[in-house]
Amino acid sequence: MISKFKWSFSALVLIVTLSSCKKDKYGDADIISSNELVLNNWVQLYNDGVNYEHQASVSWDAINQAAVDKGALTGYLKDAGVWVALPYGYADEDFGVNINFMFSSGNIKVNASGYSFTGSVPASTFNGYAVRFVLVTPNVKAANPDVDWSNYEMVSARFGLK
Numbered sequence: 001m002i003s004k005f006k007w008s009f010s011a012l013v014l015i016v017t018l019s020s021c022k023k024d025k026y027g028d029a030d031i032i033s034s035n036e037l038v039l040n041n042w043v044q045l046y047n048d049g050v051n052y053e054h055q056a057s058v059s060w061d062a063i064n065q066a067a068v069d070k071g072a073l074t075g076y077l078k079d080a081g082v083w084v085a086l087p088y089g090y091a092d093e094d095f096g097v098n099i100n101f102m103f104s105s106g107n108i109k110v111n112a113s114g115y116s117f118t119g120s121v122p123a124s125t126f127n128g129y130a131v132r133f134v135l136v137t138p139n140v141k142a143a144n145p146d147v148d149w150s151n152y153e154m155v156s157a158r159f160g161l162k
Contacts (some may be wrong), residue, residue, distance in 0.1 A: 006123040015059075020043050030136070030137045030140045031134065031135065031136050031137070031140050031159050031161075032062045032134070032135045033130065033132065033133070033134050033156075033161040033162060034062070034132050034133045034134075034162070036059055036078070036130050036131075036132050036162075037058055037130065037131050037132060037133075038128060038129070038130050039056040039058070039110060039126065039127070039128075039129050039130070039131060040127045040128065041056050041057060042054045042055065042056045042112070042123040042124065042125075042127060043055055043056070043089075044122070044123040045111075047120060047121070047122070047123075048121065049116055049119075049120045050115055050116060050117060050120075051113075051114070051115050052113065052114060052115070052116070052120070052121045052150065053111065053112070053113040053123075054111070054112045054113070054121075054128070055109055055110065055111050055112075056109070056110045056129075057107060057108070057109050057110075058107070058108040058109075058110065058131075058133075059106055059107055059108075060106065060107070060108055060133065061106055062135050063103055063104075063105055063106055063107070063108070063135060064105055064106075065105045067105075067135055067137075068103065068104060070137075070138055071135055071136060071137055071138065072135075072136045072138070072141055072149075073101075073103050073108075073118040073133055073134070073135050073136075074081075074086075074131075074132060074133065074149050074150075074155070075101045075108075075110075075131060075133050075135045076132050076133070076134075076152045077099055077129065077130070078129070078130040078131070078132075083132070083152035083153065084152075085149070085150035085151070085152070086099060086100055086101055086110075086131070087099065087100040087101075088100075091114075093117075094117045094118050095096050095114070095115070095116050095117070095118065096115050096116075097112055097113070097114035098112070098113050098114055098136075099111065099112045099113075099129075100158055101131075101133075108133060110131060112126050112129075114115075114141045123136065132152070132154055134152075134161065136149075144158065
């Protein structure tokens with residue numbers, strides 16, 4: 001009887017302790033990963049036949065004002081089946097591209113800008129590009145100084161992301 005009471009009391013203390021844990025400013029998680037997002041909504045911002053700038057938008061409710069003010073958002077682009085960190089750039093003598101992003105509460109804008117000496121680059125050229133984002137609280141970044149945040153495979157393995 002006494003051992004059942006001790007077990008029940010211990011379980012009650014554990015439940016009360018777990019239920020009273022303080023949630024951080026970002027909700028229940030210190031790190032949130034988006035799904036793979038395929039961008040098919042590129043719009044042309046500028047194109048003079050050589051230089052261009054195009055933009056695609058993504059809505060993501062996980063980005064609230066607290067995340068904008070104090071968190072960090074890392075973006076990745078899928079290039080030939082490998083996730084590479086944004087910003088991403090490539091250039092040769094005929095073609096160059098820089099892909100970057102900016103974010104605000106609930107929204108991410110992905111920009112592609114560059115040049116082409118072999119012909120105009122329409123916005124639709126970038127349709128089908130896949131990106132994903134990882135939202136990190138400041139305490140997670142500070143607690144994991146050994147993580148290379150530009151390496152999606154390392155971030156994914158460390159935090160059990162998809």
